[in-house]
Amino acid sequence: MSLLTEPVTAPTIEGEPLLAVRDLTVRFGEVVANDSVNFEVRAGEVHALLGENGAGKSTLMKLIYGVNKPDSGELHFAGAPVRIDSPATARKLGIGMVFQDLRLVPALTVAENVALALPLKGIRLDRAKLARDIAEAADHFGLACDPSALVRHLSIGERQRVEILKVLMAGAKLVILDEPTSVLAPQEVDALFAGLRQLRARGLSVVIITHKLHEAREIADRVSVLRGGRMVMVGADPTAYDDRALIEAMVGRTVPALPASRPAPRSGAGTALELHGVSSRGDGGHLALHDVNLTIASGELVGVAGVSGNGQLELYEVALGLRSLEAGRVIVAGTDLAGGGPRAAIEAGGVGIPEDPVADAVVPGLSVAEHMALADLKGVRKGLGIDWAKVRSRMAALDERTGLRMAPQARRVAELSGGNIQRVILTRALGSDAKLVVAAYPSRGLDVATTRRTQELLLERRAAGAGVLVISEDVDELLELSDRILVLHAGRVAGIVRPAETDRYAIGELMLKGAP
């Protein structure tokens, strides 16, 4: 590993960036995804790139990594103009990227995964040397990992570390991380940031894409903000701006804070959801939920925290009658579902916002209006047919009520972006008078303003007397919204805590280690 024996490039003097992007423009059809963007990364800095979904962050990073090609503009790397026409070229130059969906092979060991990224010399894979190199590099960069461990046995945080190590061992001087913290528990975020500081100390450069402002302030030396494909803030000192100012830069206006004081959950108003000793198997046949007990009162919002894959998905499905039980009972607004499936849950007053609407909620060939009809076919029946005029007027009312600016009624869902599909699902679920709302990652793929509006709507449903269950990866969001937070660990309830009496580290502890 020449990288380890040679001294790493010392931080260059200011004003001589490692990477410089000049007037870069890229169009997709009529959409200008990046509009004369200028951007710089210095050697030995952590640079945060902020922006909403669709602001062009990923496009810019993919341009730098050679996945997309610019329509015009220049790239300079280490002082020389470069043309990056493929990821291979980018890697050769010393640019590495860690994608949000990690690209490791679960069935292989850490060492084998790293070997995949290295230029192979000869036919034989020298495992002993490779393991030594990895251990050495892990030590050098402060990214501890076991070369012989199988990737599928690693947590998400550990996998991410392997991915970063893989990129570094392939010779990267600039590492791009695409929303690395979105799937991590707070403690894992701390570990990641400690690793990034090590890299910075070694003179390497890091670009981190995020939309969490406190993280940007914590880790980044400088911050740039993209909005609608344009750079609206370039290389600013993040500590000089408060959240309000950064959000305004991202969104173009201020976003109101959530109301701090809320009516207490009404006691004696009945329950929206009761889970009694619920156990259920996951798709792989393993027991994904063990003896879960939870009662959500009408007018109460309960958050669910947990590292992804600890039973959240199954909890969502069990609450809405979508998954059969091994043991226990599920009662929605007083009605025992008793194996009646989704029909029983819907009739009892349950409505869901699924984790993956494209897979589980929408039909690509149907229009937005047809999706509205699907939610309540009985209510819009006219003889043998469907009263489309009624569907349309109902829909207009829902759109008005939720204010989520849904796509036009006649548009086919296949033509909508992920965010706009999510708006259709949210409007349908949050505009209804359901007694139980179960929301899995409701703000995924949404811009800041719509996320805020969605949170307000969840609170409005709560205020209107519905029980609300919100599953989220964002512990801060849960602390802000919930009356109580249920933490899942390995399919068991690790704890149920009140936001006023806990903090994100205590929750992180439960997420990672389970019940004390």
Added chain:
Amino acid sequence: MSRLAAIDRAKLARGAGRLALAYAGALVLFGAFVMTKGANPVDVYREMWRSTVMNTTSIGQVLVKASPLILAGLAVAVPAKAGLVNVGGEGQVIMGAVAAGGVALALDGTLPGGVMVVVMMLAAAAAGGLWAGLAAVLRLTVRVNEAITTLLLNYVAIDLLLYLIYQPWKDKHGSGQPATRQLAVAARLPLLGTSKVHAGFLIAVVATAVIFGLLRWTSWGFRLRVVGGNAEAARRAGLPVSALLLSAMVVGGALAGLGGMVHFAGAEFKLRPGMTLNFGYIAFLAAWLARHEPVKVAGAAVLLALIAIGGDSLQLDSGLPAAAVNVLMGLVLVAVMGRGQFRAKAPKVMAVPAAQAPAVVS
């Protein structure tokens, strides 16, 4: 909106252009094939044209042949709306013909002709529906793919037909051929006006209109499209997915069964080996050519019937085997189905332009 409409029109025009090109391509390829057999493609096409479209008798033949094809094509299209692949049109057509033939033998002379026709139609639809429903039940209970079961049930139906006409239903007073005795004239489908086209064509046209309406305007049709578009979304919306799949298959099978009856009571008048002339498979092509849109399915069925009738002239005038038209049908299918693959690659627009970005502040 007007700009969107203009884009839609341009899209439609491009689509029609590509379709025309696909058909032309198939004709050119078949022309090349014909040349390798020593015939002049221009003469062949002229002869096919002259012997079908330009000839009123042949037009009648085309429509007679198209009638069961249309019904069997709809039998593929309806399950396809729900995401099912029905390859069993052939078997369902045979079962329909067998049921109609059985009714004819059992009730011969006891009922007035018109009533007899209706009873035969009902029996044929029930038999076809049952045959297709069997495949649906296997899919829903033991999860066997319906494409496989419908296909295999075709062979069972053929064997059943052969058993019946060689043994119990064989015409004792016939020429010794394995066939049932002729259907009484009163129980045959009447001819339309002075033409050679029987009422089966009318049945096919009405069925097309009814299926079009059912799929387009009823809640049932809507729910089928939901199941076909995303079965998981349908399940989560609380739709009775199994019942919908079963109903789609049974309705499809009933249509094919009706096709068998139409062919039996309109053209064949007796059950005999090979009587269905691969209607089920040709109709399968018609349905896929038409992307399972009922009216287009009917059109494609007429087109394929035309090619088939035209094939007879090939044999007479060009010395080519009649089966050569199967090559033309195959080429048309490949060209029309494959035409989407040749469109220019346009970048997929994913991002929302800034100007249209949602402005939501409550």
